[in-house]
Amino acid sequence: MSRRFSQVDVFTSEFLRGNPVAVVHDAGAVADQDMAAFARWTNLSETTFLLPPTRPGADYRLRIFTPGGEIPFAGHPTLGSARAWLDAGGVPATAGRLVQECGVGLVTIADDGGRLAFAAPPLRRSGPVDASDLAAVVGSLRLGADDVVDAAWVDNGPGWVGVLLRDAADVLALEPDYTAMGDYLVGVVGPYPEGSDARLAGVHFEVRGFAPSLDVPEDPVTGSLSAGLAQWLIGSGRAPSSYIAQQGTALGRRGLIRLAAEGTEVWVGGDTVVGIRGTVEL
CATH class of the missing domain: 3.10.310.10 (Diaminopimelate Epimerase; Chain A, domain 1)
Incomplete structure (x- = not known):
């Protein structure tokens, strides 16, 4: 039909x-x-x-x-x-x-x-990532524990875990081990430094999203992930109440996601x- x-x-x-x-x-x-x-x-x-x-x-x-x-x-x-x-x-x-x-x-x-x-829908799972889960996620990103600033569950349905790195350049340099990632859906975020070209263009963060268990090794631009990350980052004071995230750079795309907290809601x-x-x- x-x-x-x-x-x-x-x-x-x-x-x-x-x-x-x-x-x-x-x-x-x-x-x-x-x-x-x-x-x-x-x-x-x-x-x-x-x-x-x-x-x-x-x-x-x-x-x-x-x-x-x-x-x-x-x-x-x-x-x-x-x-x-x-x-x-x-x-x-x-x-x-x-x-x-x-x-x-x-x-x-x-x-x-x-x-x-x-x-953004309410998070189904939030809060700290336990040591065993964090070790598996960090290992799948081919990183050491000292490379990670913080991590949290940011699951609003698909199952995302968020990982904060020190700098957007560290996010772009990632070469994950998808086999080691297993069933984890991993979102990685890092800030652009003040004075960088991205910040001058209004972009605060670089994001990458990896979902090999869903047959999507790397997603070009991911609204659900950015929604969960914004709820975490804004709520913890690591991001302003309104910001732009960029995703897809590593894949030759340029997705721009606009996040804004209004009262108790985060809009994506x-x-x-x-x-x-x-x-x-x-």
């Missing part, structure tokens, strides 16, 4: 510089195994399926698949799917605000003149570009 299909580049205003997500529209009748098979076929970090909502207050329901299976939440698919839904004529119940139903519940997405931002936003519109036989 022919269904509308979109591919959206997320966290960029320049097509081909962000993180793409494949979006299948009107997917209510697509079988679970076909969703999983299509996600393996696209071989993108995430493929999503738009369905009618089942919960009051939601504008649409979203299912999110990596090549390795379904996950309850992810950031760049949330923004990219919202852009695809709007681009296809979706009209939210409340102007300027979309409500997405997904595996973690209802996620609010603000539309600020075309730039979308989602309210960025630009989105619809690069492909068509149909898919699914």
Whole structure:
């Protein structure tokens, strides 16, 4: 059956510089195994399926698949799917605000003149990383314990553990051992020094996200990870209440993620570009 299909580049205003997500529209009748098979076929970090909502207050329901299976939440698919839904004529119940139903519940997405931002869901797991987990994670990054400033669980669904390094250059120099990483999903962040070109351009941190257990060795730009990192870094005073993180540099991308704390919420936003519109036989 022919269904509308979109591919959206997320966290960029320049097509081909962000993180793409494949979006299948009107997917209510697509079988679970076909969703999983299509996600393996696209071989993108995430493929999503738009369905009618089942919960009051939601504008649409979203299912999110990596090549390795379904996950309850992810950031760049949330923004990219919202852009695809709007681009296809979706009209939210409340102007300027979309409500997405997904595996973690209802996620609010603000539309600020075309730039979308989602309210970070609560962390499912937070706090210090125990010694055995930390040793395994640090070892998989080919680092020593002294190279790490701090680490914390920043899990809002996928299972992220965050690792803070001293400098963005240390983040960019990483050459992880994906086999040793096992089932850990590891997000690494480091600050750009004052006076650097990145800081002068408004970028505070470099981020990299590794998820080999989901068949995504390195993700180009990761909204869920940046959401969890922002909740940790802002909450601990290591980051200002509003900042920009850059991700994808090591892969030849330039994703820019805008983080801002407003009261008790952290908002995660960025630009989105619809690069492909068509149909898919699914």
